[in-house]
Amino acid sequence: MTHYLSHIIGHAAIRHCSSPTAEPAINLQYYYVDKLLTWPQAQQYCREHYTDLATFESMDDINRLEPNISYSWAWIGLWDDPNVWQSEMGNESNSWRWSATGETSKTGYQSWATGDPDFGYSGEMCALMVNNTLHKWGDERCQAIKVFICEQGDC
Numbered sequence: 001m002t003h004y005l006s007h008i009i010g011h012a013a014i015r016h017c018s019s020p021t022a023e024p025a026i027n028l029q030y031y032y033v034d035k036l037l038t039w040p041q042a043q044q045y046c047r048e049h050y051t052d053l054a055t056f057e058s059m060d061d062i063n064r065l066e067p068n069i070s071y072s073w074a075w076i077g078l079w080d081d082p083n084v085w086q087s088e089m090g091n092e093s094n095s096w097r098w099s100a101t102g103e104t105s106k107t108g109y110q111s112w113a114t115g116d117p118d119f120g121y122s123g124e125m126c127a128l129m130v131n132n133t134l135h136k137w138g139d140e141r142c143q144a145i146k147v148f149i150c151e152q153g154d155c
């Protein structure tokens with residue numbers, strides 16, 4: 001696959017690989033990729049060229065993003081696992097998983113925009129960054145075409 005234009009939007013975020021308090025911590029960089037793809041295509045692209053779609057496990061991760069970046073709504077590595085809510089859709093259980101780990105957030109950190117996730121259109125199961133100032137998240141249909149944020153790191 002072609003390597004599309006991208007630029008680093010976050011430097012030296014610290015990721016603790018196995019748990020929020022574990023060592024070793026590694027350096028991580030976030031890359032904004034200026035290419036319109038579906039969420040599954042963006043995930044594949046990030047896994048080929050970087051490590052994965054971006055994970056944000058803390059306010060510190062968010063704060064590592066460049067303060068003045070400007071972007072369209074951009075996919076991040078968060079998706080809703082329907083196996084979790086098949087019998088109780090809409091409950092408060094955390095069915096959202098990070099692409100890089102396949103697991104729910106280790107820290108419980110979330111940055112949903114007001115009203116989201118709302119499972120709009122009966123099928124919004126992938127997450128994007130919808131606010132480039134506050135870095136809030138929204139849920140969107142996975143087949144929508146968006147730019148995206150990858151991360152480069154060892155876990």
Ligand SMILES: [Ca+2]
Nearest residue numbers: 116118120139
């Ligand atoms: Ca929504």
